């Protein structure tokens with residue numbers, strides 16, 4: 001293979017395919033004409049080697065543990081930027097000027113109310129409903145209240161509505177689950193401050209937002225804001241590729257995120273750590289279980305499809321976990337178990353040889369707990385953070401003239417053609 005073309009020999013015949021090179025030197029063999037020229041398709045279950053699109057949003061180098069949004073490193077963004085600046089960066093392509101940020105913040109503030117009738121949807125759910133299923137349902141139903149069309153101005157307005165309302169939906173879902181009255185959004189608070197207020201304020205007393213909690217949450221949202229073509233983002237693009245609306249595509253993304261192998265892992269990590277604590281803190285037993293395939297148990301918060309080195313997001317969270325917990329005065333025994341488990345796993349041949357490192361979800365739950373966020377809301381926090389990324393990816397796909405409906409092929413391995421068997425002749 002040279003830099004421009006790749007050669008494939010199939011049934012003794014040579015075929016040539018162009019090679020696309022990205023701005024960071026990544027190479028992709030362009031097999032768009034593969035089936036037309038060879039009759040064959042590629043087989044790649046889980047799409048581990050399939051580039052589904054060209055994208056200018058997020059760059060990851062999994063071997064070196066690099067994550068950048070539009071060229072800016074995740075470390076620098078979490079240290080110097082705010083979640084709204086990052087949302088602007090992802091969706092509009094550039095960091096906002098002060099004036100642009102003020103305008104963006106103003107719009108997000110003034111679109112944060114939900115239509116009053118939508119409260120009836122929340123009332124229809126049982127209190128036991130998982131907030132992620134409530135979130136995906138309400139996001140899908142937004143299209144009934146805010147009709148969607150192809151006009152760029154209307155799309156832009158619906159993007160703002162979605163970003164503004166997701167925190168209201170998330171907080172209402174929580175209030176519903178604990179049977180407390182809904183707290184309405186307030187225009188004098190920051191994006192994260194408003195969310196915390198809607199989550200934790202009660203009519204009987206004043207709620208004071210802790211600036212450290214507000215700042216930590218803002219950083220966590222930045223860390224989750226995009227992650228190129230992961231399961232939920234690919235879902236958003238796939239649903240959107242059919243021409244389905246923004247709200248429909250994002251709702252599908254929320255559902256994809258809820259699984260324990262994806263965003264649901266942050267909740268699963270805490271459940272796992274609690275299980276270990278209840279079992280006398282015997283983390284080695286769980287480490288051994290994770291190494292035994294037949295146990296069906298995996299170390300939640302460990303491993304990643306792309307990172308074969310430390311997940312840079314986990315590094316940022318871990319670095320601040322001790323400090324935040326100390327400043328909040330929280331002594332969480334689960335943090336000690338997590339550290340022991342991590343240390344043991346990083347020394348274990350099974351994890352070392354498979355390059356399994358802690359991922360973003362390993363420590364994020366500990367921080368959410370310290371902030372008073374209930375466990376069943378952890379994945380909702382991930383969804384709030386990921387929303388700007390989903391929107392940016394949907395928009396990029398929507399505006400790309402080369403977008404085709406997502407429609408993978410398969411290799412059929414079922415029964416060959418056979419005659420129909422009447423019911424009384426079947427054995």
Ligand code: CMC
Nearest residue numbers: 261262263265290298299300301302303304305354359360
């Ligand atoms: N515990 C034990 N073994 C593991 C784990 C784990 N957490 N993760 C991977 N392995 C093993 C796996 O059994 C396989 O071993 P072998 O080669 O002997 O068959 C090998 O490592 C490769 O794993 P894989 O399943 O082929 O890897 P994948 O890329 O398909 O899966 C993953 C990636 C994240 C789903 C997986 O590592 C996992 O299930 N981790 C736990 C769930 C988790 O923490 N998910 C959050 C991911 S980060 C947040 C996000 O972006 O969604």
